[in-house]
Amino acid sequence: MSVTFAIIAVLTVASAVAVMTLRNLVHCALSLMLTFVGLAALYLQLNAQFVGFAQILVYVGAVAILIVFAILLTRGVEPPEQKIFSSSSMGGLAVAVAVFAVLAATIGSSSVLHAVLQPSHEVSVRQIGEQLMTRYVLPLEVVGLLLTAALIGAVIIAMRDEEGK
Amino acid sequence: MLFAIGFAGAVSRRNAIIVLIGIELMLNAANLNFIAFWRFGPNPQSLTGIMFVIFSIGVAAAEAAVGLALILAIYRQYKTTNVDQIDSMKG
Numbered sequence: 001m002s003v004t005f006a007i008i009a010v011l012t013v014a015s016a017v018a019v020m021t022l023r024n025l026v027h028c029a030l031s032l033m034l035t036f037v038g039l040a041a042l043y044l045q046l047n048a049q050f051v052g053f054a055q056i057l058v059y060v061g062a063v064a065i066l067i068v069f070a071i072l073l074t075r076g077v078e079p080p081e082q083k084i085f086s087s088s089s090m091g092g093l094a095v096a097v098a099v100f101a102v103l104a105a106t107i108g109s110s111s112v113l114h115a116v117l118q119p120s121h122e123v124s125v126r127q128i129g130e131q132l133m134t135r136y137v138l139p140l141e142v143v144g145l146l147l148t149a150a151l152i153g154a155v156i157i158a159m160r161d162e163e164g165k
Numbered sequence: 166m167l168f169a170i171g172f173a174g175a176v177s178r179r180n181a182i183i184v185l186i187g188i189e190l191m192l193n194a195a196n197l198n199f200i201a202f203w204r205f206g207p208n209p210q211s212l213t214g215i216m217f218v219i220f221s222i223g224v225a226a227a228e229a230a231v232g233l234a235l236i237l238a239i240y241r242q243y244k245t246t247n248v249d250q251i252d253s254m255k256g
Binding site: 066 | 185186187189190193196197198200201202203204212214215216218219220222223224225226227228229230231233234235236237238240
């Protein structure tokens with residue numbers, strides 16, 4: 001296990017924990033960005049360059065900005081000092097710990113752990129594009145349709161009470 | 166090393182109680198596991214892991230947009246984003 005990996009993993013996990021525990025929502029969004037950047041760095045380290053850059057573009061660029069917008073739009077009326085956890089947080093925490101135990105056991109018993117590491121294999125964007133246009137055409141079209149539907153749906157939901165007046 | 170990666174992914178999964186952000190983190194953890202198992206798995210020449218993650222990122226983006234729009238609509242209705250106070254469908 002390399003030192004770089006350890007640093008990035010610790011950073012990612014720490015900022016993910018910070019996202020869930022910080023009180024200020026803007027701080028949460030910022031540490032969420034840090035988590036996404038850490039994940040992108042992990043992807044790059046795992047030799048998945050395209051996914052790493054897509055992660056930066058989509059998550060750090062779009063999703064984080066969207067979340068910041070939502071936070072800013074829904075702020076103001078609420079009193080800042082409340083308890084930050086929902087009333088059922090203890091049950092949720094227990095379920096989370098149980099799920100984590102199951103996942104850890106499954107991953108720990110996976111046969112991949114003992115497999116020989118394959119030689120590093122560069123995946124070019126060209127290969128990804130060829131695969132997308134040949135073998136994965138149908139999923140690509142479905143994702144395009146889904147994104148269009150989500151775009152229209154989000155606009156309609158967010159504009160609903162303009163219509164209602 | 167792989168175990169630690171899975172650990173990182175699964176730990177981010179912890180505590181995803183209320184917020185949409187938790188869902189995003191869970192999706193990211195799953196993506197990380199896809200990439201890790203693809204890289205260390207028996208067949209990294211096939212691009213299955215990468216393809217799955219790309220589609221998953223697309224779906225996650227759509228889901229985030231719709232979810233935040235729903236939160237905005239609910240906020241206009243109830244003037245709050247606290248999930249404990251939105252209980253008008255409680256029996």
